Amino acid sequence: GAGVSQTPSNKVTEKGKYVELRCDPISGHTALYWYRQSLGQGPEFLIYFQGTGAADDSGLPNDRFFAVRPEGSVSTLKIQRTERGDSAVYLCASSLTGQGFDEQYFGPGTRLTVT
Amino acid sequence: AQSVTQLDSQVPVFEEAPVELRCNYSSSVSVYLFWYVQYPNQGLQLLLKYLSGSTLVKGINGFEAEFNKSQTSFHLRKPSVHISDTAEYFCAVAYNQGGKLIFGQGTELSVKP
Numbered sequence: 001g002a003g004v005s006q007t008p009s010n011k012v013t014e015k016g017k018y019v020e021l022r023c024d025p026i027s028g029h030t031a032l033y034w035y036r037q038s039l040g041q042g043p044e045f046l047i048y049f050q051g052t053g054a055a056d057d058s059g060l061p062n063d064r065f066f067a068v069r070p071e072g073s074v075s076t077l078k079i080q081r082t083e084r085g086d087s088a089v090y091l092c093a094s095s096l097t098g099q100g101f102d103e104q105y106f107g108p109g110t111r112l113t114v115t
Numbered sequence: 116a117q118s119v120t121q122l123d124s125q126v127p128v129f130e131e132a133p134v135e136l137r138c139n140y141s142s143s144v145s146v147y148l149f150w151y152v153q154y155p156n157q158g159l160q161l162l163l164k165y166l167s168g169s170t171l172v173k174g175i176n177g178f179e180a181e182f183n184k185s186q187t188s189f190h191l192r193k194p195s196v197h198i199s200d201t202a203e204y205f206c207a208v209a210y211n212q213g214g215k216l217i218f219g220q221g222t223e224l225s226v227k228p
């Protein structure tokens with residue numbers, strides 16, 4: 001079956017612009033996660049959805065970052081007034097139940113470059 | 116705050132040699148432990164996981180890891196590596212609530228002929 005997909009694969013934007021990154025999870029997975037991976041670092045948790053609601057958004061760095069999952073499937077990560085420090089690979093993952101023992105399946109990521 | 120430390124940022128090794136990638140985590144509560152691999156230009160793929168039971172866990176591609184609760188470690192091993200094992204390896208922990216993963220900084224394994 002299809003895995004987790006993310007679009008676009010690459011995004012270049014100017015400082016101050018608004019961007020949206022999309023994630024399509026595996027069908028039937030109730031949990032969806034966003035992570036950010038900076039160069040030379042491990043992925044860093046941003047936000048976790050259980051169904052349509054954000055169950056844990058403690059990793060969002062500031063109020064310029066926002067994410068939605070209106071129908072409990074596709075999710076969009078939104079970044080306002082982008083800064084050069086936002087440049088990173090944004091990873092999406094999904095799991096069946098959202099429990100800690102569940103395997104998370106990762107998408108290929110969106111590489112965001114803010115110039 | 117919970118954290119994961121991968122003690123080696125880079126591990127160069129010759130083909131067919133054994134390798135150990137080290138991982139320590141900070142926690143006094145029950146955790147679930149994972150090793151993920153990231154091949155060049157690919158997404159993260161699960162190698163193996165420890166949930167409970169036997170402390171020696173076997174994964175894909177001949178890798179195994181041993182959970183040591185007293186030392187809060189979860190080191191990854193392979194008795195004989197191949198060129199195709201060249202990749203970035205990440206250790207991660209999760210807790211029951213929410214399941215968000217906390218990753219280490221990664222270890223770059225470079226296998227040379």
